[in-house]
Amino acid sequence: MPYDIDFSDPRLPNRANPELDPARSRNLTWARSHGLVHDSDRAAAAYLSMKLAEIMGVLHPDPTGEDFDLVIAAATWLIVLDDQFDGPLGQEPQIARAVCEDLIASTYRPPGTPAPPNPRYGTAWTDIMDRTAQAMPSSWYRRAMIPWRNFFRHYLYETLHRSAGIVPSVDTLLRIRRPGIAAPVGFMLIERGERFETPECVLYSPHIQAMEQLCIEVIICVNDINSLEVEDGRDDVHNLVVVLQHEQGCTRQAAIQTLRAWVPERYEQFLQLQDALPPLWDALHLTKDERNRAEQYIEGLRRYLGSTQHWYTDNQRFEVGGTTSAALYSNPTWLMDAYQKNPQTAADS
Template sequence: MPEDFGIPFPHRCSPDLPAARTHTIRWLRSHGLLRDELAEKRFTAMALAEVSAYAYPDATGAELDVVTDAVSWIAICDDLLDELDVRDPEALHRAWAFQQQCFASLDAWLAGRPAPGATPLDDLLSRLGTGMTQTWRDRFADGLRRWFWSSVDAAFLRPANAVLSLHTYRVLCRETNGNRFFFPLTERAGGFEAPAALFGHPHFEAVHAAADELVAFVQAVHSMDVEEARGDHHNLVLVLEHQLRCSRAEATTAALAEITAAKDRFLHLTASLPQVYDQLDFTPAPRAAAERYVDGMRDIIAAARDYGTESSRYQVVGR
């Protein structure tokens, strides 16, 4: 299995990785999310501080701390939703209550009201919003809501034990990988905002879609063994194996071809972004901010490529 997937973006890492790891362990412990030494060892093995430092390599100090906290919190929530059994009424009620609590926190944050509680998300939002406009907050909150809803949808599909069609899988994984709030964290980490006119432009939405697929498909290849071991068929390789009625090796080859297609589409679309900037009459400042955002997308894609070989989240226990 090629570890670089033909992705041409360099590996980059913030020099403040060790300090951010120490900070986030302390932050998670303060919110009761790491309760003992074993939990801390498991967290460290997940390499969430590493993926944050790879995805936001220019961030240092408090900026890297807050995005590492955010990435870690989301990953913990993601693992809990992956384990959600919607056939268990109590578990389903707890998940629904947690989602509503998070949405209440988002609503208060967006409206400028005091936080409804003292949850990890309330603390995160108070720090993430510092220096950012309402437009950015709206975009970040929308990405988080979309991730919540799609993750719950995936949880309801899981018990059916049905293999999704490639089209359905493609649509679902674009949302469940959470890029629509990971990408805005590039702006928060860098202390800038991409011009609002860029979002919603058809060409830039196509860039986003290609990046979404590229990250999701790379993660799917990394996580195939883990997802198969827990009986989760929402995985690119498994979907292709079923749809093409082929061997595992042939399905893996087809998955790599999907990754190459998404990568080539991303490269082609980003190469023509200067014409989009011209259409939008961007002056040098918004043009530079747009390019910083796209550079951030490249860093996140590279982080997805590199992180998968390091994290315990992609390793089957006992293997």
């Protein structure tokens, strides 16, 4: 990790899921069963060093059993997919488009209907979709797939930039990264992990959407500062520090200091918006149950706002020469290989 910056704020929640240890073990078994992690001691050690269960336990301290397992499994799939696009796949727009379009198409499969038996993107994602639909209404599931689609789409546009040697503007990068940092997927998991629905009039309120965007931008800042050295090592320009430095013609340290100042500013803006929520609940005429569910969602956002930094502490994923795809996967380019011979989407074939 290149810069030892403490972004913690004592006003924000910080507690861990008590089921962490058994859930971590179950997750490794699940990841191996779907071929996401190579079945070796070396791969297991590399995978566990990324501390996915630990960060999901801080972000989601209340889900238990299968619900907590699903939350961690979703994080596993996000990271595995990210590693694939950080490799050769992320330089091949035609193949990237085929992968993204297949994944997006899969989200329209109605829950409970048969999935393709051997999808080229593997069985883990199908399993996650089916488990996400469990215990939740179909209307919620349809909404829950929207952030996943947006997450899949962002990979194509990052790939287009890389292949063309384009350094995006700060505005363009943020448009790509807001869905691409996967925080909106995490916000959906707040509801799924605790099995509740946030009232739609709350979710679509500009007030709540502003709070979500502040949270997302904090996560981008924290991630991009902490992952800077690793991304430098693969010449990846999709980093807010790099783009800010390029756009403003400033030093790297100046760009980092700019982002460092953004984080507490956004904390303050978020907390000010939080203080203004009771009049919003009154204006929306929320029932007691609706208000409780709205507050439950806001508490989840507060955890994402204040606890993301924990993932970057003593984590080999963010150290140069740390966890690598070669250590995790029996074939580090398995997804590209599955599409390379025929970069055609399921819909085209």
